[in-house]
Amino acid sequence: MVTAGxxxxxxxxxxxxxxxxxxxxxxxxGEIRLRxxxxxxxxxxVINVAGSLLLGLTCxxxxxxxxxxxxxxxxxxxxxxxxxxxxxxxxxxxxxLVGFCGGFTTFSTAMYEVTQLLLNRRTxxxxxxxxxxxxxxxxxxxxxxxxxxxx
Amino acid sequence: xxxxxxxHRHWGLILLVGLGGAVGAGVRLLVVEGxxxxxxxxxxxxxxxxxxxxxxxxxxxxALVKAGRHAGHQVRLQEGRQAGLATGLRExxxxxxxxxxxxxxxxxxxxxxxxxKRRLLRLGLxxxxxxxxxxxxxxxLDTVTLAGLSPSLxxxxxxxxxxxxxxxxxxxxxxxxxxxxxxxxxxxxxxxxAVGAAVGRRxxxxxxxSADARRSAGPMESVDPLGSVDPLGSGDPARSVHAxxxxxxxxxxxxxxxxx
Numbered sequence: 377m378v379t380a381g382x383x384x385x386x387x388x389x390x391x392x393x394x395x396x397x398x399x400x401x402x403x404x405x406g407e408i409r410l411r412x413x414x415x416x417x418x419x420x421x422v423i424n425v426a427g428s429l430l431l432g433l434t435c436x437x438x439x440x441x442x443x444x445x446x447x448x449x450x451x452x453x454x455x456x457x458x459x460x461x462x463x464x465x466x467x468x469x470x471x472x473l474v475g476f477c478g479g480f481t482t483f484s485t486a487m488y489e490v491t492q493l494l495l496n497r498r499t500x501x502x503x504x505x506x507x508x509x510x511x512x513x514x515x516x517x518x519x520x521x522x523x524x525x526x527x
Numbered sequence: 528x529x530x531x532x533x534x535h536r537h538w539g540l541i542l543l544v545g546l547g548g549a550v551g552a553g554v555r556l557l558v559v560e561g562x563x564x565x566x567x568x569x570x571x572x573x574x575x576x577x578x579x580x581x582x583x584x585x586x587x588x589x590a591l592v593k594a595g596r597h598a599g600h601q602v603r604l605q606e607g608r609q610a611g612l613a614t615g616l617r618e619x620x621x622x623x624x625x626x627x628x629x630x631x632x633x634x635x636x637x638x639x640x641x642x643x644k645r646r647l648l649r650l651g652l653x654x655x656x657x658x659x660x661x662x663x664x665x666x667x668l669d670t671v672t673l674a675g676l677s678p679s680l681x682x683x684x685x686x687x688x689x690x691x692x693x694x695x696x697x698x699x700x701x702x703x704x705x706x707x708x709x710x711x712x713x714x715x716x717x718x719x720x721a722v723g724a725a726v727g728r729r730x731x732x733x734x735x736x737s738a739d740a741r742r743s744a745g746p747m748e749s750v751d752p753l754g755s756v757d758p759l760g761s762g763d764p765a766r767s768v769h770a771x772x773x774x775x776x777x778x779x780x781x782x783x784x785x786x787x
Contacts, residue, residue, distance in 0.1 A: 383560075387553065387556050387557070387560075388553070390552065390556055391549050391550075391552045391553030391556060392549055393552075394548055394549055394551070394552025394553070394555075394556075394659050395545040395546060395547075395548040395549025395550075395552060395655075395659065396545060396548075396549075397548060397552070397659070398544050398545055398547065398548020398549070398551070398552070398654070398655050398658050398659040399541045399542070399544050399545035399548060401544075401548075401654075401658060402535050402540070402541060402544040402545075402650070402654055402655075403535050403536075403541060405535065406532070406533070406534065406535025406536065407535070409532070410532060424663040424664070424667075427663065427664040428663065428664040428667040428668070430664070431664040431665075431667070431668055432667075432668065432671070435668070475552060475556075477662070477664040477665075478552055478555065478659070478662040478664060478665055479548045479549070479551070479552045479658070479659040479662075480664070481662055481663035481664040481665075482657075482658040482659075482661055482662070482663060483577040483580060483581065483661035483662060483663045483666055483708075483712060484577070484580040484581045484583070484584035484585075484657045484658065484660070484661040484712075484716070485584065485654075485657075485658055485661075486663060486712075487581040487584075487585075487712040487713050487715070487716040488581065488584050488585055488588065488716050490713055490716070491585065491713065491716050491717055491720060506709060506713065507709070509663070510666075510667070510670075510705060510708075510709060513663055513664065513666070513667035514667045514670050514671060516667065517664070517667045517668050517670075517671045518671055518676060521671070521676070
């Protein structure tokens with residue numbers, strides 16, 4: 377049985393890393409926008425794909441899938457993820473990276489940008505961005521996993 | 528270079544976005560934890576969080592545009608009287624697709640006196656909170672997980688079930704998950720914008736029941752969600768430039784033509 381006291385510190389760590397990710401996204405987005413004037417929302421695309429790559433890499437390095445549930449992650453149960461809970465440093469670094477990627481990437485902005493492309497009558501670009509972002513992010517996760525598993 | 532393009536280099540604003548993002552990520556973790564417990568499916572939790580966040584961001588940004596539209600109108604009306612000059616705005620709703628995403632961004636010039644408040648709301652709540660609350664990498668990872676791929680192939684057999692939709696099989700799970708996320712997310716963003724536009728109009732009271740609200744071409748407008756350019760002080764330039772005489776808002780006002 378896992379108590380709240382066991383989970384809370386990890387949750388705070390992941391949330392703080394998420395805040396760092398959000399700040400990094402703000403900075404990176406602004407820098408990309410200074411250099412890219414095209415109609416495609418390239419900055420969000422780059423951010424989401426890069427974050428997905430990092431998340432896949434983290435999973436590959438740790439060697440397990442981080443379940444969304446921290447309780448399952450921290451508890452010494454029979455889940456496949458229990459293996460990393462024995463080492464607090466590995467767990468901490470993995471959670472910080474997962475939290476960072478979660479805050480760095482953003483689904484809501486991507487969807488909002490699709491609406492803006494649609495409203496600006498860039499229909500095909502909207503559809504391409506909408507579906508293409510998802511495809512690129514999924515491929516990035518898989519590539520990250522494969523790379524991480526090799527390291 | 529406009530100072531609005533360099534907002535992301537302002538340490539205070541970076542901190543604000545970081546704080547909003549930490550709160551958003553924390554709330555997401557709590558929600559996912561709770562939903563994983565009740566629903567037993569982490570992927571379902573991520574979908575719901577992302578859809579809710581897309582709705583919230585659409586609502587927020589549209590409501591801020593509504594508010595900024597009104598304030599910007601008031602400001603430029605005053606300035607127009609004082610200086611009798613155009614403020615260098617472009618028409619925000621060009622008729623054709625040739626003026627695109629960034630073209631509309633450039634339409635924004637100045638934030639009114641309330642611009643700071645709306646800017647902080649947009650960055651802290653929009654870029655920070657909703658940006659950190661929703662997660663694209665989590666969405667991508669869930670898709671990969673549902674497909675049955677796993678970094679350590681020994682646990683690959685449990686990958687589908689670990690995400691909670693295993694009984695459907697990998698292909699159907701992935702298809703359902705992608706459709707729910709992408710269609711649901713886009714629909715939620717549009718719905719949020721519609722609600723934000725409607726509520727903003729009502730909430731602004733008497734002043735917005737003027738020609739402002741009636742003459743707007745549509746309920747939705749562009750705003751830059753991530754923050755390089757401040758969209759919040761923007762209004763209808765046709766009205767502000769020639770505030771004292773009737774103007775067809777569909778006609779573009781191009782300051783470079785010496786129109787004013």
